[in-house]
Amino acid sequence: MRRTNRLRYTRHFITKQLTAKQRERKQFVLPMYRDLKVNPDNRTKLVDDELFVKGKLQTKYVMPKLPTAQGTDTSIKLVTGDTVTDSGSIFHGYAARVKSTQDVSKVLDMAKHNPTLAAADHLIYAFRIGDSDGNIKTENFHSDGDYGVGLKLLEHMQSEHTVNRVFIVARVCTPGYRHIGNRRMLSCYQGL
Structure with a gap:
């Protein structure tokens, strides 16, 4: 050494x-x-x-536990999906049920306290919120510098008719990683 x-x-x-x-x-x-x-x-x-x-x-840092934000009737739980590794990039998938944009904000706040998500190079998310009749009230995405992935994640949710969910994909680029182009879209979907 x-x-x-x-x-x-x-x-x-x-x-x-x-x-x-x-x-x-x-x-x-x-x-x-x-x-x-x-x-x-x-x-x-x-x-x-x-x-x-x-x-x-600095010895005064304490590892926080992943908090649960209280929703209207049940607590919001962040569910961990599979971890996918491709060409030196590691993709961690997370999902949660949401009913409003305030719930999405709570989930993203929870994500900031998760050590894996906080250390990610790219934090990609997409969500769709609808009413009981199946009408979409709002939907949005964020790519966090990984161009086009957030939109593809939202398009995948639209094709699967997924409503009242938020999907988060954390991409960690390890030393020596290679650009993987459009294959990173598939890795994002497999991680959920």
Whole structure:
């Protein structure tokens, strides 16, 4: 490990293997690290799963549990789908039942507290809300920089006549990932 600097500017790399608990803590600390790294005065450094700010170890972070937002009659539950890996990209699928745009906002707030979703490179979602007669009141999507995927996810929901649901796909790009083009659309659907 002391000689890994010899691999600089090559295609090869060596990293320290972390335990599952350390990886989970690192996933939680990573968004805070990115936020603090913007200001160069902070001198922020991330070593394994430990966050250092101005040379001091930050020990006051606690892993939050995924909260459940209270809806009108039942609590909103975020259901986890399959995880799909393709060409160095990892897709995590999530879904929830919603009745209004306020419920969608609650689900997205819940997603921000999930370490996996918070550390994702792209957080794609789409939702459709309708009334009891089957008429669509509102529908929308967000691609988060992964051009066209949110719209394709919404089109898939329309073709399947899916109503009162929100689908979230978290895409994590691992080192050395390749662009996979339109195949990423299929990976998004398989993750749900």
